[in-house]
Amino acid sequence: MTTDPSTGIVQFTSPWPYRETVEQIEAAFTAKKIKLFARIDQSAAAEAVGLTLRPTTLLIFGDPSKGTPLMEAYPTLAIDLPLKALVWEAGPSEVYVGLTSPEFLQKRHGLPSAPFAEVVRLFSTLLGAGS
Secondary structure (H helix, E strand, C coil): CEEECCCCEEEEECCCCHHHHHHHHHHHHHHCCCEEEEEEEHHHHHHHCCCCCCCEEEEEEECHHHHHHHHHHCHHHHHCCCEEEEEEEEECCEEEEEEECHHHHHHHHCCCCCCCHHHHHHHHHHHCCCC
């Protein structure tokens, strides 16, 4: 796991191929009762207009019972909620997952603490802490 402080993106290396990575994340959401609002296959969208994009999927997810009170207190947080996870294949057997760091959200919206740290822990556990 690495975090780029300039972009606020936490990046994990997946131990699985692209499609299996997406499936494993979705299964983890189901097991944790995290709502998957949307699954956007960006490479399929590119193909639909005659372009090519490496396998890339954006997962939009969250828990309204946790996000709603925060958005009520910090309305601008709604621009970053629901949360998003980007899965992309950089090359054969090279799959990454990125999401916005809790610290970046804290700083961006002036929150008293970093929200959704449990999401980073979920991805760390799922993808392997040494990623």
